[in-house]
Amino acid sequence: MTKTFEEFEVYKKSIFLTKKVFKLLSDKNFDKEFGFKDQMKRAVISITNNIAEGSEYNNNKQFIR
Numbered sequence: 001m002t003k004t005f006e007e008f009e010v011y012k013k014s015i016f017l018t019k020k021v022f023k024l025l026s027d028k029n030f031d032k033e034f035g036f037k038d039q040m041k042r043a044v045i046s047i048t049n050n051i052a053e054g055s056e057y058n059n060n061k062q063f064i065r
Helices: 009-025 034-055 060-064
Strands: none
Touching (some): 009 034
């Protein structure tokens, strides 16, 4: 039985991490750190996107990578 990427534990943890990072960056201490905040948000979103994209491949070697 094939799982969807949403069922993978690593995907669930990456969603949790994304929420934590966004919450941390909403702190007023980061108000003027525009570049840093943008870079961190893009990086953490990239994790979940890469897991989802990787799960679309039918090739196990590609997915593992």
